[in-house]
Amino acid sequence: MGFFNKKKEIDKKINWNIKRKCLDLILESAKSSYPNEFGALLRVDEKEKHTIVELVLLPGTISGNSHAIFRMHMLPIDFSIVGTVHSHPSPYPIPSEADFALFNKQGKVHIIVANPYTLSSWKGYDNTGKEIEIQVI
Ligand code: ZN
Numbered sequence: 015m016g017f018f019n020k021k022k023e024i025d026k027k028i029n030w031n032i033k034r035k036c037l038d039l040i041l042e043s044a045k046s047s048y049p050n051e052f053g054a055l056l057r058v059d060e061k062e063k064h065t066i067v068e069l070v071l072l073p074g075t076i077s078g079n080s081h082a083i084f085r086m087h088m089l090p091i092d093f094s095i096v097g098t099v100h101s102h103p104s105p106y107p108i109p110s111e112a113d114f115a116l117f118n119k120q121g122k123v124h125i126i127v128a129n130p131y132t133l134s135s136w137k138g139y140d141n142t143g144k145e146i147e148i149q150v151i
Contacts, residue, residue: 028064029147029149030066030146030148030149031065031066031148032065032066032125032149032150033065034150034151036067036069037136039069040054040125040136041127041131041132043101044101044131045130049103050103051100051101051102051103052100052101052127053098053100054071054072054100055071055097055098055121056068056098056099056121056125057092057094058096060094065151066123066148096121096123097117097122097123097124097125098124099126100113100127101131102129103129104128104129105129105130105135107135107136109124109126109143113143117139117143118141122140122141123138123148124138124139124141125138125139126139
């Protein structure tokens with residue numbers, strides 16, 4: 015009994031990965047958008063459904079200092095898109111109220127990158143805003 019319960023828990027936990035190349039592109043884009051915010055959608059590999067491999071830029075995306083960049087009616091219906099990424103001009107990759115609302119509505123995995131946009135200034139979150147580990151591969 016205990017074994018089965020435990021197995022169920024393990025199955026539910028998703029281990030997310032992100033390709034180093036994709037993360038580099040996020041950091042570069044965030045850097046060049048500064049002091050404005052950068053935002054995009056995250057796409058996974060067709061076969062490796064928990065590995066983020068690509069950014070999808072939203073049509074009409076403008077970098078601004080609000081989260082209006084993710085206007086829901088603009089989002090394409092595409093099941094390879096698993097979540098969002100956006101940058102903070104501040105050094106804190108901590109979700110704001112608006113971020114929690116966004117995470118809740120759209121996708122399963124979310125990334126916030128903060129100034130100075132290095133490999134150690136970003137964090138991953140699930141749809142409830144709980145911090146999750148995303149392994150760089
Ligand atoms: Zn934010």
